Amino acid sequence: MxxxxxxxxxxxxxxxxxxxxxxxxxxxxxxxxxxxxxxxxxxxxxxxxxxxxxxxxxxxxxxxxxxxxxxxxxxxxxxxxxxxxxxxxxxxxxxxxxxxxxxxxxxxxxxxxxxxxxxxxxxxxxxxxxxxxxxxxxxxxxxxxxxxxxxxxxxxxxxxxxxxxxxxxxxxxxxxFGYLEAGFVTHGLKRHSSLPELGHNAVESMLRVLLHLGKDPLFNRDRSQVVYSIREMHSSQKGFVVPDRCETWIDLHLPPDRSPVDVQEAIRRVAEDAKLYIPGLKMTVDFDFAAAxxxxxxxxxxxxxxxxxxxxxxxxxxxxxxxxxxxxxxxxxxxxxxxxxxxxxxxxxxxxxxxxxxxxxxxxxxxxxxxxxxxxxx
Missing domain, CATH: 3.40.630.10 (Zn peptidases)
Known part of the structure; x- marks a missing residue:
């Protein structure tokens, strides 16, 4: 020294x-x-x-x-x-x-x-x-x-x-690690909550979407190097009604060599695939922020x-x-x-x-x- x-x-x-x-x-x-x-x-x-x-x-x-x-x-x-x-x-x-x-x-x-x-x-x-x-x-x-x-x-x-x-x-x-912020919005049909069968519950659709995402290898915490956390979820809350909108934000931390663009494409693929399993699903997916x-x-x-x-x-x-x-x-x-x-x-x-x-x-x-x-x- x-x-x-x-x-x-x-x-x-x-x-x-x-x-x-x-x-x-x-x-x-x-x-x-x-x-x-x-x-x-x-x-x-x-x-x-x-x-x-x-x-x-x-x-x-x-x-x-x-x-x-x-x-x-x-x-x-x-x-x-x-x-x-x-x-x-x-x-x-x-x-x-x-x-x-x-x-x-x-x-x-x-x-x-x-x-x-x-x-x-x-x-x-x-x-x-x-x-x-x-x-x-x-x-x-x-x-x-x-x-x-x-x-x-x-x-x-x-x-x-x-x-x-x-x-x-x-x-x-x-x-x-890189970072990716993913936003999901499901859309439904608002009806009086005593008649849920006449509406389409956006919260139920969102929960099914999240379960579907969790089954994909990209979101497998035991095997994937991608670290994800469901940060927040909220829906339309006014009135005694079936919610017609639900929004969820997910934080994803990506290994240094993992491209945010590739992960975005994978998420869009899984989201599109969800429409085959969730009746009446109407959903948008956006990525507000990405950093390699x-x-x-x-x-x-x-x-x-x-x-x-x-x-x-x-x-x-x-x-x-x-x-x-x-x-x-x-x-x-x-x-x-x-x-x-x-x-x-x-x-x-x-x-x-x-x-x-x-x-x-x-x-x-x-x-x-x-x-x-x-x-x-x-």
């Missing part, structure tokens, strides 16, 4: 990191309402002497960008500051128990953002300007909705590499750094594929190589039990700082 790297790793301030993380978790920042947390982060960075640039996404919504060094950044640390909406507004705020911090956004991904913030504070604090690597920090809005923050950044910059702090349990994910996965391989500079760094930090390196959707798909489509790596587990993200071990946040800060130092210096 070089003396410069040792200085950076030793410079991580756990007390400051904990304080900033807890403050961030106490600021409610669902997608579309990120200004309060951006104001907090801007103040922290500016007070430390960093030059912070606001990057406007839309009125009252902006990314924060900080660049170190004198050349074009070789690497950006990217974190999204928005969260999903709270399950219960009275439960917003952090609680720490036995070294684990529980709060909305703790894993997805304010834990990663706090670690990235600390990494940049350390680089700016312990290194002289001449020692600064050519790297950037990007704190974006809107990831949980449509990725408009990252899309805005990509309109003017495409760095060689980004590290995105989504929750991976500190596994290094150089491959990433990717596989960068593990023979590259960041992977080489991680292989040497993790043993020095007392960590076991696990390389995996990121199974969810993230801004990583967006960066890859723009020609940027994204590494997904962050504290916390995807299993608790978006749930009332969301949590992150603080020791992982500390380790992530050191990993990010090391990657910046070693990737951003020629």
């Amino acid at each position: 070089t003396a410069l790297l040792e200085r950076v790793l030793q410079g991580v301030n756990e007390e400051r990191l904990r304080k900033n993380l807890l403050e961030m978790l106490d600021i409610y920042s669902p997608s579309g309402k990120e200004e309060d947390i951006q104001l907090y982060l801007e103040e922290v960075l500016s007070s430390a002497g960093c030059r912070v640039e606001r990057q406007t996404v839309e009125e009252d919504r902006y990314n924060l960008k900080v660049v170190l060094g004198n050349g074009d950044p070789e690497l950006f640390l990217v974190g999204h500051v928005d969260t999903v909406h709270a399950w219960d507004l009275e439960q917003v705020g952090a609680q720490e128990e036995n070294g684990v911090i529980h709060a909305l956004g703790s894993a997805d991904m304010k834990g990663g953002c706090a670690a990235m913030l600390e990494a940049f504070l350390v680089l700016n604090e312990v290194l002289s300007p001449l020692e600064h690597p050519n790297v950037g920090l990007l704190l974006v809005v809107g990831e949980e909705e449509n990725g408009d923050g990252s899309a805005t950044f990509l309109e003017s910059a495409t760095p060689p590499w980004v590290v995105i702090g989504e929750p991976t349990g500190l596994a290094g994910c150089f491959s990433h 996965g990717y596989n960068l391989g593990t023979e590259n500079r960041p992977a080489e750094i991680l292989r040497k760094l993790y043993p020095q930090l007392g960590l076991n390196l696990h390389l995996d594929a990121f199974r969810s959707h993230s801004d990583g798909n967006l960066f890859f489509a723009a020609g940027v190589k994204p590494l997904i790596l962050g504290p916390g587990a995807l299993e608790t993200a978006h749930t009332p039990d969301e949590q992150v071990p603080f020791r992982e946040v500390v380790a992530a800060a050191r990993i990010y700082a090391a990657l910046c130092l070693l990737m951003g210096r020629s």
